Amino acid sequence: MKDIKILTNYWGKINPLKIEDYLGVGGYSALKKFIEKMNQQKALGEIKSSSLCGRGGAGFPTGQKWEVVAKNSIKEKYFICNFDESEPGTYKDRMIVENNPHLLLEGIIIAALTIGAKKAYVYINGNYETQKDILENAILEAQKNKFLGEKILGSKYFLEIEIFSGAGAYICGEETALINSIEGNRGEPKIRPPYPTEKGLFGKPTVINNAETVANIPFIIQNGGKKYAAIGSKNSPGTKIFILGGAVKNKGVIEAPTGITIREAIETLGRGLPRGKDFWFAQVGGASGRLATEKELDEKLDYGKNNNIPLGSGTILVVDKSINIYDLLLSWTGFFRRESCGKCIPCREGTFRLNEIIERLADGEISQRDKEAMQDILWTLESTTFCPLGKFAAVATRDAVDKLEILKD
Ligand SMILES: Cc1cc2nc3c(=O)[nH]c(=O)nc-3n(C[C@H](O)[C@H](O)[C@H](O)COP(=O)(O)O)c2cc1C
Ligand code: SF4
Numbered sequence: 001m002k003d004i005k006i007l008t009n010y011w012g013k014i015n016p017l018k019i020e021d022y023l024g025v026g027g028y029s030a031l032k033k034f035i036e037k038m039n040q041q042k043a044l045g046e047i048k049s050s051s052l053c054g055r056g057g058a059g060f061p062t063g064q065k066w067e068v069v070a071k072n073s074i075k076e077k078y079f080i081c082n083f084d085e086s087e088p089g090t091y092k093d094r095m096i097v098e099n100n101p102h103l104l105l106e107g108i109i110i111a112a113l114t115i116g117a118k119k120a121y122v123y124i125n126g127n128y129e130t131q132k133d134i135l136e137n138a139i140l141e142a143q144k145n146k147f148l149g150e151k152i153l154g155s156k157y158f159l160e161i162e163i164f165s166g167a168g169a170y171i172c173g174e175e176t177a178l179i180n181s182i183e184g185n186r187g188e189p190k191i192r193p194p195y196p197t198e199k200g201l202f203g204k205p206t207v208i209n210n211a212e213t214v215a216n217i218p219f220i221i222q223n224g225g226k227k228y229a230a231i232g233s234k235n236s237p238g239t240k241i242f243i244l245g246g247a248v249k250n251k252g253v254i255e256a257p258t259g260i261t262i263r264e265a266i267e268t269l270g271r272g273l274p275r276g277k278d279f280w281f282a283q284v285g286g287a288s289g290r291l292a293t294e295k296e297l298d299e300k301l302d303y304g305k306n307n308n309i310p311l312g313s314g315t316i317l318v319v320d321k322s323i324n325i326y327d328l329l330l331s332w333t334g335f336f337r338r339e340s341c342g343k344c345i346p347c348r349e350g351t352f353r354l355n356e357i358i359e360r361l362a363d364g365e366i367s368q369r370d371k372e373a374m375q376d377i378l379w380t381l382e383s384t385t386f387c388p389l390g391k392f393a394a395v396a397t398r399d400a401v402d403k404l405e406i407l408k409d
Helices: 019-024 029-037 040-050 062-071 092-099 101-115 129-144 175-182 211-215 217-223 225-229 262-269 325-339 345-362 368-384 388-402
Strands: 078-083 119-124 160-165 206-210 239-246 252-257 279-284 290-292 315-320
Touching: 019 101, 019 129, 029 101, 029 217, 040 062, 040 101, 040 217, 040 225, 062 101, 062 206, 078 101, 078 175, 078 211, 092 101, 092 129, 092 211, 092 239, 101 119, 101 129, 101 160, 101 206, 101 211, 101 217, 119 129, 119 175, 129 160, 175 206, 206 211, 211 217, 217 225, 239 262, 252 262, 262 279, 262 315, 290 388, 325 345, 325 388, 345 368, 345 388, 368 388
Parallel strands: 078 119, 078 206, 119 160, 239 315
Antiparallel strands: 239 252, 279 290, 279 315
């Protein structure tokens, strides 16, 4: 496996509170290149040719999203960096900010200027106070160095970045709920279309990108889209920060090219299971992720549209046979029960009832009626909810029923 580092190469080597350290390793040279040698069209061209796709879970092509907003001649536009990161087990965006906040800022500045926005927001989960302090310091340092504010590096460009703290609700990571939250409304999703690229924040064209997606931008501008496209898998190139947890020897965040298999992630990045532990399954993508059994370990970890096991946020939780599945199911279904925003009945009631049935299952008190009701509830969550959170709530339990046969007598 090639050792290519785009996002994590300076982690632990530079002080995140000192812009000089970032400048010392070539930081902000992509922004300088953008200002001195490129224009918005050229930068957009590089992002498109990189085939970068979103790291927030869905893998949507970044260049395509930017293009819609960049082409819109309206003056008021926004760029939002999604730093809500509430998926259980996922902490890659926080690690980016803790280790190299200026990489993220440089990406935000280039992104906003490319689409023609004069204001960018970082939407941060309200629980992340340390990361907020680090980002605030970085913004002040960037302003002092003329990377932000009026006449950026003596050019015509202007940009202001505001950090907006949410209340720490999982649903506020969903882009339309996030917009509602910044606008001062209740944090619940809106119907799409219109998509944020057409009618986003304050009704204006808006690009929303995940923090990890944004942190790739300086490399692409500095080295060219083609160089980025040659890394990792063809359909969704680049590197990915994987978050390994559970029964692996090497836990934590590890950057590797996209397209490695689940097996490679566990055996090479995670150095395998500790002695005496028997593999049972791996959950890929956080609490909303699917359960991959032995048969599926050669599935690729990328954003291919037809992947059996979606990569999602990049979290891989390795579960061995000593673990009580009911503990996990209680934790997953309990999470969605708490985080359902309550806007639509199938999710508000379904997440609640699913968690109750799992409680009875864990206590050995499940009835035939419960078993039938569970199938109905799973179908309802999968097929009728207003936003993807409802579908997410069913994923792990569905796989536990179908693959781990938890309902079998
Ligand atoms: C329930 C729910 C929660 C989400 N949480 C996050 C999140 O915490 N961070 C994030 O970047 N995207 C999250 N998303 C995805 C966003 O809606 C959006 O697709 C993403 O920020 C776009 O950025 P990207 O194209 O760079 O991936 C969530 C989606 C849903 C449905
Ligand atoms: S599916 Fe759940 S989170 Fe989404 S709108 Fe309905 S109640 Fe809210």
